[in-house]
Amino acid sequence: MTTGTPHDLTIAEVRLTPILVSDPPLLNTQGVHQPYTPRLIVEVVTADGITGVGETYGDTQYLELARPFAERLPGRRVTDLGGLFALADEVAVDRSRAGGRLDVGGLRGVQTADKLRLSVVSGFEVACLDATGKALGLPVHALLGGKVRDAVEYSAYLFYRWADHPEGVASEKDDWGAALDPAGVVAQARAFKERYGFRSFKLKGGVFPPEEEIAAVHALAEAFPGHPLRLDPNGAWSVETSLKVAGELGDVLEYLEDPALGTPAMARIAEESGVPLATNMCVTTFAEIQEAFTRGAVQVLLSDHHYWGGLRNTRELAAVCRAFGVGVSMHSNTHLGISLAAMTHVASTVPGLHHACDTHYPWQSEDVITERLVFRDGTVAVPDGPGLGVTLDRDRLGALHERWLADDGGLRDRDDAAAMRVADPGWTTPTVPRW
Ligand SMILES: O=C([O-])C(=O)C[C@H](O)[C@@H](O)C(=O)[O-]
Ligand SMILES: [Mg+2]
Incomplete structure (x- = not known):
């Protein structure tokens, strides 16, 4: 029996590339998406010259943690995934001693220093897994224990939206058109189904008074009988309003x-x-599970490998959910193909994934990989090539980084309320509950 030369899996170099990606005017309870949104692309290069890629949030506070984190990685091995968490703790403690800010707001749930840190770790963890997979000739799902399905189902993520960003705002155009009432939502769902074959539909709510959103969901139910439907107002309602909506x-x-x-x-x-x-x-976070699960507050936990700290933590979370009889699925935020590949790999390994995962990917016309991932019948085929199975497009990465470098208009940090103020100068982030 012959054995190949083992690879040197020591990390020799780490590259961080913040980018701005075009984003359509999608509405949510806090405002509207800005024309460009920040993401961070992580590259981890081994001593043998193998490059693994990862992707995570790119707002300033994530970058401020990612940079000192990246500086400490060379000399470690890409297989030392457990060690990434201790390293992140060290970096965070150093930063807080130096007076660094450690929390941000927004629609990513309550943002704690812990979650911020885990979101940063996830980008590096995915890059390390990609590099390891490439070195060993194994797909990431194999490194996670092996896939239990060949394709992962995603849901269409419907948004109320304007046709375009406000006049005078630099932005890319798309052909989706506006969706501001039940007919517009149904038309959008139809387009999602025709283009990608999605079977499940999630509507982002909390935008209009609940009666209007109830009407939109009824219109979806009528237009797509038998298709699973979800409505997500991001906590915009009181308990009383929620009970009324649930009743209807x-x-x-x-x-x-x-x-x-x-x-x-x-x-x-x-x-x-x-x-x-x-x-x-x-x-x-793991700390919030016990109370919520024992009180029966949650029947389906939507993991997000970014803020749960990566793909291995996502599997641990799924195991905890299984133990409590809580269903598991996935949430997303504006993201590119590297993250969709990572989501698909980990989702392929989770037993009992009974709900289609969310993805924003169809809204993103730009990417940093050479071949976009495709949806067929609402699913993404699980890549079986080495690593994540995606290839970085350096020209695209460079162009989107140039956009980030050139930005002086506050787009380096997601701020949906600021974007809304361009159209409605009196807009302030609504207090919760809004209805
Ligand atoms: O399910 C969710 O809560 C999300 O997808 C959060 C996102 O921030 C969403 O509201 C958005 O993109 O506007
Ligand atoms: Mg949600």
């Missing part, structure tokens, strides 16, 4: 997502309505 939509929803904020509110809504509740806001 309970028989057509697969689940209601984050109707109100916090475990006590979610527990009451779940108990009194009997409608399954999903979350990517109420439980976003």
Whole structure:
């Protein structure tokens, strides 16, 4: 028997490339997406010259943690994944001693220093797994224990939206058109189904008064009988409003997502309505699980490998959910193909994934990989090539980085309320509950 020369898996170099990616004017309860959104592309290069790629949030506070983190990686091995967490703790402690800020707001659930740190770790963890897979000639799913399905189902992520960003704002155009009422939402869902074959539909709510969103979901149920439907107002409603919505939509929803904020509110809504509740806001760290699960506040946990700290943590989370009889699926934020590949690999390894995962990917017309991932019948085929199975397009990466370098208009940090103020100068982030 012959054995190949073992690779030197020592990290020799780490490259961080912040970019700005075009984003359509998607509405949510806090405002509207800015025309460009920040992401961070991580490259980890081994002593043998193998490059692994990862992707995570790119706002300033993530970059401020990612940079000192990256500086400490050379000399470690790409296989030392457990060590990434201790390293992140060291970096965070050093930064807080130096007076660095450690929390940000927004729609990613309550942002804690812990979550920020884990989101940074996830970009490096994925890059290390990609490099290891490439060195060993194994797909990332094999490094996670092996896939249990060949394709991962995703849901269409419907948004109320304008046709274009406000006049005078530099932006890319797309052909989706506006969706601001039930007919517009149904037309958007139809386009998603025709273009990508999605079977499940999630509507981002919390934008219009609940009666209008209830009407939109009823219109979807009528237009797409038998298709799983979800509505997610990002905690914009009171318990009373949530119970009213649950009462009206309970028989057509697969689940209601984050109707109100916090475990006590979610527990009451779940108990009194009997409608399954999903979350990517109420439980976003391991520390929050025990209370929420034992109080029955959550029936479907939407993991997000970015803020749960990577693909291995996502599997651990899925195991905890299994133990509590809580369903598991995935949440997303604006992301590119590297993250979609990572999501697909880990989702392919999770037993009992009974709900289609969310993805923003169809809204993103730009990417940094040579071949975009494709949806067929609403699914992404699990890549079986080495690593993640994606190839970085250096020209595209460079162009999107140039855009980031050139930005002086505050786009390096996601701020949906600021984007809304361009159209509505009096807009302030609504207080919760909004209705
Ligand atoms: O499920 C969710 O809560 C999300 O997808 C959060 C995102 O920030 C979404 O609201 C968005 O992109 O506007
Ligand atoms: Mg959500």
